[in-house]
Amino acid sequence: MLRRAVVGVCVSFGVLICADVFEPSADAQSSMLVLEDFQAKEADGFPSNWDHESQRSQSKGREAYKVQSENGAHFLSAKDAGQRIKKKKIDWDPKAYPVLTWRWRLNKATSGAEPIAAVYASLDTDLLFIPVFTKYVWSATKPEGTLTEGGMFSGSEIVVQSGTRDVGQWFEERVNVYDDFKRIHQHEPAAKAWGISIIAAPGVDIDFGPLVATSAK
Structure with missing residues (x-):
């Protein structure tokens, strides 16, 4: 598991990521799979090909999640969401592309928000066809590396980012979801x-x- 701050310099793990730009390098096409680049959005700004986990509060979810851009870089902004959204129509072989990478930036967190945010990787379903997922979280209080085993309806949780001090700072995460x-x-x-x-x-x-999912090499 690897994390580091993105502070305006480029870092590479098969995908070229800078604080202000995101684009694949020409020689990395066979070793990476872009799961979502937040380039496409609907008329209200909600990301294209995403759905709400809860059908009861779709209007709030559509208001909370908006695709935005900054200096040419696209990202998803989440404000006072409190609900999960999921990507539709994904085709991903986790054995060929086991490493999931993303970056996130905390702008504000109220006291008691725990976890602050999370990215879920669902690699299978159980006998009832309920997705089996690992939840990679930004925790306000738990130390990085903390593993909490999941139950029947709650996935296992791994803390990859902790604390609320670095507001406005992009952090890059790299996790091997297959392992x-x-x-x-x-x-x-x-x-x-x-x-x-x-x-x-x-x-x-x-x-x-x-x-982005990449090969382990």
């Missing part, structure tokens, strides 16, 4: 991942950069 799944569930995931989803807590203002 984490096998370590936690003790079996191989499905040949095709079920999907990805995102959540931000109520009272939180946070931005999510593109989500």
Whole structure:
């Protein structure tokens, strides 16, 4: 597991990511899979091909999540969301592309927001066809590396970012979702991942950069 701040200089893990730009390098096409780059949005700014986990509060979700751009870089802004959204129509082989990378930037968090935000990687379903996921969280209080085992309806949780001091700072995350799944569930995931989803807590203002899967090499 690896994290580091993005402070205006480029870093590389098969995808070229800078504070102000995101684009794949020409020689990395076969080793990366862009799951979401937040380039496309609907008329109200909600990201294209995403859905709400809760059908009861769609209007709030559409208002909370908006695709935005800054200096040419696209990202998803989440403000006072309190609900999860999921990517539709995803085709991802987690064995070929086991490493999930993204960046996020906390702008505001109210006291008691726990976790602050999370990215879910769903690599399989159980016998009832309920997605089996690992939840990678930004925690206000728990130390990085903390693992909380999940239950029947709650996925296992791994803290990859902690604290609220670095407001306005982009952080890059790199996690091996394939290895984490096998370590936690003790079996191989499905040949095709079920999907990805995102959540931000109520009272939180946070931005999510593109989500990219890469080979382990």
